[in-house]
Amino acid sequence: MAEETLLTDDFLRQLINVGEVDILVGLPTHNNAKTIEPVLRAVQAGILKCFPRERVVIINADGGSKDGTPELVTGTSIDDVWRASKVYALRTLHAITTQYALGPEPGTALRMILAAADLLRARACVVLSPDSTAMEPDWLQRLVGPVYxxxxxxxxxxxxxxxxxxxxMRNLLYPMTRAIYGYRIREPYASEFAISGRLATDFVTSEVWNDEWGRSGAEICxxxxxxxGKYRVSQSFLGTKTQADRSASDLVAAMRRTVGALFSSLDSNFPLxxxxTDSQSVPTLGTQSELAPEPVRVDCERLREMFATGVAQLEPVFRSILSAATLCELQRIANLEISxxxxxxxxxxxxxxxxxASYHKSIISRDHIVQALVPLYRGRTLSFLLENSDDHGDDIERSVESLCGEFERLKPYLLEVWADRK
Amino acid sequence: MQEIIITELTQALQELARGFAHYLPRAVVMLIIAFAGWALAYVLKVLVRSVLRLTKFSKFSESAGATQLLNQAALPSSTELLSRFVFWVAWVGFILLGVSVLGIVGLQEYTSRFFLFLPRLFVALVILFLGSLAASFFSRAALLAAVNANFKSSRLLSVSIRIIISIFALSMMFEVLGVAEQTMLMAFGTVFGAVMLGLAIAFGIGGKDLAREFLEKRLATGKKEEKEDELSPL
Known part of the structure; x- marks a missing residue:
């Protein structure tokens, strides 16, 4: 069993003390002391409001926080929530924290949470992001309810x-997942989601963990x-997603975790x-909430410059990855002015x-292929922002839908280059 | 007079025939060894190719960047190249073994020298191959990292890394081959030092603004936050 080597003795002891549970709430953290408290309050309120009779445990998988995040998780009492909501849980709410590494490894954190769900025979396992400060107690119901x-x-x-x-997500992960696997899942790489105990058990014992890309991009896997696996999949509208740090400084790491893992998944699932040939909608629960548009602070000229520099400097790399026609088109775009x-x-x-296709053929190092996509993604980002400069809500949705249509229309082209790269 | 000529000619012909009779069996043995060697080398080639295919050596070679390097040099695949190398080394070895059977004085010494030189030649070729791979891999890694970090002189950095690694690999190869060891060592030291000095001067004089920008980015974190775009990929 994977759990034998993954879970420490101390963590196992704590899990044994808890016993079987109905719902497991997973919180992967790393230095989230500033944002973890409102998330915990929302989780506790959600449990009291929606699942007062269920046996629930909060598992915090921490990647070596130095700011006391694990202490906050175990120290946050449910008493305050009881007083505020005047609703009492009929069960004890356990909160366990364990450190899996000295640095953050999202894949390992998820694996640990799922292994715990498997051991505790949880019927539902929900994973929440520790920096979702706008989380509402209802999120728990919207995510866990359909599973439970x-x-x-x-x-x-x-x-x-x-x-x-x-x-x-809008320009690559969603359109590509939809075109490839035929399911319209808006967030294929989700930081918040719920899964059944069956899927948790199957996934934690799968071969995915033997692959480096699988481990780093476990969420998309x-x-x-x-x-x-033909599991029953659905989606829920949650509301506004807030992010503590919007900067794109870790773009390469994000591309490795998401695009790398998605490309890697294509190898083993090719027969499927x-x-x-087309895509189908997924049962979607709830309604989309309106969002007041905020001004965007983006240096478009800098984005254009980074794209143009990337196309020029990486030409020898692109020549081995891209077809001559595509490279020629990129060089033309790189010479365009912002207007x-x-x-x-x-x-x-x-x-x-x-x-x-180049990733599949390992034409050069796979990691280098993913890194080489970064400047081109910047170009596409700029184009997306310019196209939708005055658009909001439905207009942007139409633009994303049109892009998805192109990905689906060009899928035969992928099959063609997959068989013969050029 | 006529008799003497005839006698001399007869003796010469007899000597030739004796010599021919002496060497013919050895020549036949040499041909047999060469032919058997070809057959054995061929079997070895097929065996090595099968083992490399079974162990998916081409995948390893592709991910390490060797395949691209070989493609650029219009060479066959790494699996084919290795199996051909084994074939030729084995066959040339058998041919030299056959030649030594002829018993020609002087050739035997060269044959034994060749066999003694073989391991060094093999190690030198491996060093050259791995050096080329390392130069290609690390220069590309540096280029990608520099471009994604918006570093201005990405190509210069990448080419410098490729040159340094290539020079290092070449000097190692010549040292293994025993060719002009001292000269190569000195040449490597001089070139390496010159490249480093050149880079330092270029960065110090030509890129003083770049150096300032780099240090400002690294040290002035407050300013950095103001400059960053509010774009979240996920």
């Missing part, structure tokens, strides 16, 4: 986002496992995705597909 009551195996979130948030800048959806889709 309606027998869904996975509930993925849908957020109301500003147009400059989730750009990679979980979504792919749910789709390819190569036969899918006329446009990275069209079809060229972007072809770029991504050619990268995926």
């Amino acid at each position: 009551s309606d027998k869904f195996d996975m509930v993925s979130p849908i957020y109301s986002r500003q147009k400059f948030e989730g750009v990679l 979980l979504t792919v496992t749910a789709i390819t 995705w190569s036969t899918i 006329e800048f446009n990275y069209p959806a079809d060229v972007w889709a072809k770029t991504v597909f050619e990268f995926a």
Whole structure:
């Protein structure tokens, strides 16, 4: 069993003391002292309001926090929530914290939480982001409810986002997952989601953990496992997603965790995705909330410059990854001024597909392929922001929908380059 | 006079025939050894190719960047190249073994020298191959990291790394081969020092603004936050 080596004796002892549970709430943390308290309050209020009779445990998998995050998790009492809501839980709410490493490893944290869910035979396991300060107590019901009551195996979130948030999700992860696997899941890489005990057990014992890309991008692998394993998948509108740090400084790491893992999943699932020709909607619960648009603080000229520099400097790398036609088109776009800048959806889709095929063939180091996509993604981001400069809500949705249409239309092109890279 | 000529000619022909009769069996043995060697080398080649395919050596070679390097040099795949190398080394070895059977004085010494030189040649080739791989991999890694960090002289950095690693690999290879060891060592030291000095001067004089920008970015964290875009990928 994976748990034998993954879980420490002390953590196992704590889990044995808890015994079997109905719902497991997982909180992967690393230096989240500033934001963890409102999240914990929302979780506790959600448990009291929606699941007062259920046996619930909060598992905090910590990646070596230095700011006392684990102490805050175990020290936050439910008494304050009781007083405020005047509702009492009928069960003891356990909170366990364990340190899995000296630095943050999201994949390991998730694996530890799922291993605990497997050991405690949880019927539902919900993972929440420790920096979602806008979390409402209802989020727990919206995520866990469909798993606990309606027998869904996975509930993925849908957020109301500003147009400059989730750009990679809108421009690559969602369109590509949808075109490849045929399911319209808006957040294939979710920081908040709920899964059934069955899926948790199957996923924690799967082969995914033997692969480096699987370990680093476990969240997207979980979504792919749910789709390819024919588990029952649904989505829930949660509301506004807030992020403590919006800066794009860790873009390369984010690309490795998401795009790398998605590309890697294509290898083993080829027989399945190569036969899918269209996409189907996923049962979606709740309603989309309106979001007041906020001004975007982006230096467009800097984005254009980084894209153009990337295309020029990485030409020898691109020559081994991209077809001559696509590279030629990119060089043309790189010479455009901001006023006329446009990275069209079809060229972007072809770029991504050619990268995926090169990744499959390991034409150069796979990590280098993912890194080489970063400057091109910046170009696409700029194009997306310029296209939707005056748009909000539905207009942006239409733009994303149109991009998804291009990815689906060009899927035969992926199959073509997959078989013969150029 | 005529008789003497005939006698001399007869003796010469007899000597030739004796010599031919003496060397013919050895030549036949040499040909047999060469032919058997070819057959054995071929079997070895097929065996090595199968083992490399079974162990998915090409995948390893691709991920390490060797395949791209070989493609650029219009060479066959790494699996094919290695199996061909084994074939030729084995066959040339057998041919030299066959030649030594002829018993020609002087050739035997060269044959034994060749066999003694083989391991060093192999190690030198491996060093050259790994050096080329390392140069290609690290220069590309530096180029990608520099471009993604918006570093202005990404190509210069990448090329410098490639040159330094290549020079290092070449000097190691020549040292293993025993060719002009001292000269190579001195040449490496001089070139390495010159490159480093050149880079330092170039960065100090030509890139003083870049150096200032770099240090400001690293040290003035307050300013950094103001400059960053509010774009979240996920």
